Amino acid sequence: MPEKLDGTSGEDTLAEPQRLTVQPRISDEERALVSLAKGGDERGFAGLVRLHQRRAYIVARSIVLTHEDAEDAVQEGFLRAYQALDRFDPAQTFGAWLNRIVANAALDLARRRKVRNAEELTESIPTAFRDPAEGGELRERLEAALAKLPERARSVIVLHDIEGFTHAEIGEMLGIPGGTARSDLHHARQKLRVLLGNLRD
Amino acid sequence: MEDRTDLRLEDEGDARITEMLRDVYAPPAEGAYWDGLETRIMSYIKAHRQALIPVNWWSDLANWAAPGLAAAALLFIAAGALWSRQNNEDMRTTYDAVTESLASDVLPGAVQVVTAPRDGSSQREATFRYVLSH
Numbered sequence: 001m002p003e004k005l006d007g008t009s010g011e012d013t014l015a016e017p018q019r020l021t022v023q024p025r026i027s028d029e030e031r032a033l034v035s036l037a038k039g040g041d042e043r044g045f046a047g048l049v050r051l052h053q054r055r056a057y058i059v060a061r062s063i064v065l066t067h068e069d070a071e072d073a074v075q076e077g078f079l080r081a082y083q084a085l086d087r088f089d090p091a092q093t094f095g096a097w098l099n100r101i102v103a104n105a106a107l108d109l110a111r112r113r114k115v116r117n118a119e120e121l122t123e124s125i126p127t128a129f130r131d132p133a134e135g136g137e138l139r140e141r142l143e144a145a146l147a148k149l150p151e152r153a154r155s156v157i158v159l160h161d162i163e164g165f166t167h168a169e170i171g172e173m174l175g176i177p178g179g180t181a182r183s184d185l186h187h188a189r190q191k192l193r194v195l196l197g198n199l200r201d
Numbered sequence: 202m203e204d205r206t207d208l209r210l211e212d213e214g215d216a217r218i219t220e221m222l223r224d225v226y227a228p229p230a231e232g233a234y235w236d237g238l239e240t241r242i243m244s245y246i247k248a249h250r251q252a253l254i255p256v257n258w259w260s261d262l263a264n265w266a267a268p269g270l271a272a273a274a275l276l277f278i279a280a281g282a283l284w285s286r287q288n289n290e291d292m293r294t295t296y297d298a299v300t301e302s303l304a305s306d307v308l309p310g311a312v313q314v315v316t317a318p319r320d321g322s323s324q325r326e327a328t329f330r331y332v333l334s335h
Binding site for chain 1: 215217218219221222223224225226228235238239241242243245246249
């Protein structure tokens, strides 16, 4: 059911448990890699990195402002996952577990950056992976507007609207209820539209 | 049914923003980039492995419990022996002092043992009293 710009939709009437029954299945390959990694085999963990680093990057990039910070957050997230591997419950998917850890690492990094460079951050234009000049002025303004959004608001927009995660998945990653993710998304879109008012014209 | 909802766009402005957002947040496409990131992550993990906090630290602690108990028992025995020896010496000193004191009281002319006064009076005063008693 389509969501309107005011954030309302018939989807709101869906029962939460019904949504949560959709669980991605863990593949045999992933299970074997987890088992190897838990046994101390580095190749097992390297295989998990290969499988999940792209998605982990997307999660981190949605929270932090720069490509470089996203790389650092992914790196830190994988280290934390490695350290906590013994506590990983094989009943859940490794990807979902990892994404939550990476999101936390990215949020920590974003907060540290904010504290360190509060003044500089609001005035600077974040760097993207691609050449910032290629998009021109409009792109710069978009990036500046994104920088003004709180981390959570920015991440729910990117994770939902660009990457296609569900509210429940986003909630799980960011440690908030799915309903809160939905509400955050609604407010984040509104704020972004205000910030980009004339850009949309 | 999942709760994903596409960003519904009412006008071209929103479509433009969404397109630009996709561009800004597009992950690198080259395979070489991901190979490099994987290498970087694994190197980082290897470098920081020493700093890992053992998850089962209590089992490591349990391994040290037996040697720790043995060391504590040895220390206790040694301290007990030392205390016992010191106690014996003190008793012997007290016994000697009492017997000497008794001997001087019973036998006239015997050497009188003069102990230092308890009230803090000077050595000179003690010497004076000794001389007077003889």
